[in-house]
Amino acid sequence: KAGVTQTPRYLIKTRGQQVTLSCSPISGHRSVSWYQQTPGQGLQFLFEYFSETQRNKGNFPGRFSGRQFSNSRSEMNVSTLELGDSALYLCASRAGGGGSYNEQFFGPGTRLTVL
Amino acid sequence: AQSVTQPDIHITVSEGASLELRCNYSYGATPYLFWYVQSPGQGLQLLLKYFSGDTLVQGIKGFEAEFKRSQSSFNLRKPSVHWSDAAEYFCAVGEGGSQGNLIFGKGTKLSVKP
Numbered sequence: 001k002a003g004v005t006q007t008p009r010y011l012i013k014t015r016g017q018q019v020t021l022s023c024s025p026i027s028g029h030r031s032v033s034w035y036q037q038t039p040g041q042g043l044q045f046l047f048e049y050f051s052e053t054q055r056n057k058g059n060f061p062g063r064f065s066g067r068q069f070s071n072s073r074s075e076m077n078v079s080t081l082e083l084g085d086s087a088l089y090l091c092a093s094r095a096g097g098g099g100s101y102n103e104q105f106f107g108p109g110t111r112l113t114v115l
Numbered sequence: 116a117q118s119v120t121q122p123d124i125h126i127t128v129s130e131g132a133s134l135e136l137r138c139n140y141s142y143g144a145t146p147y148l149f150w151y152v153q154s155p156g157q158g159l160q161l162l163l164k165y166f167s168g169d170t171l172v173q174g175i176k177g178f179e180a181e182f183k184r185s186q187s188s189f190n191l192r193k194p195s196v197h198w199s200d201a202a203e204y205f206c207a208v209g210e211g212g213s214q215g216n217l218i219f220g221k222g223t224k225l226s227v228k229p
Contacts, residue, residue, distance in 0.1 A: 004158075045217065106159040107158050
């Protein structure tokens, strides 16, 4: 099976712009989570989507949003970019659903630089 | 609130030496525990996981970890380190049920001396 894919891999934006990142989960996985990784704050959970619904959300401002499509692909959007949004954004997929817990598999990430 | 602590920010070991990376967690119920590894500029690769049962779990690349409830620890071990093991290692705890978020430690960077 192909792994989690993220596009683009690298992105440079300027303050005030908005950006959209894309994630394709492992085939058959219905849950997609997003994380932000920075040297100062480490890995922080942004949100999780399952069956096109946001199921869980981390402590980030409303400028960070996401969505999931019927094929489980997910996008996250950051509006009004700030310098502090520069980070590696990681997407993770898991089978999700049911009563059992499933491990998450991560993509390679999108490196966002805000100038 | 749940938390994960990795006390060692950076560890250097000689190739062929044994390795132990420490992880302590704070979680009310029985946790779902994970170790991930990240090479520079890459995503996270799952090394091993603990959900329940045998407290000594085996993972990929010769790694193992032991869950000790009394110490709230989940330390990662490898008997003989290879130069290719140099990377950053993250311990994480997952909430159960439908909650998909992982709480990560700050990571331990491993350097390997030839």
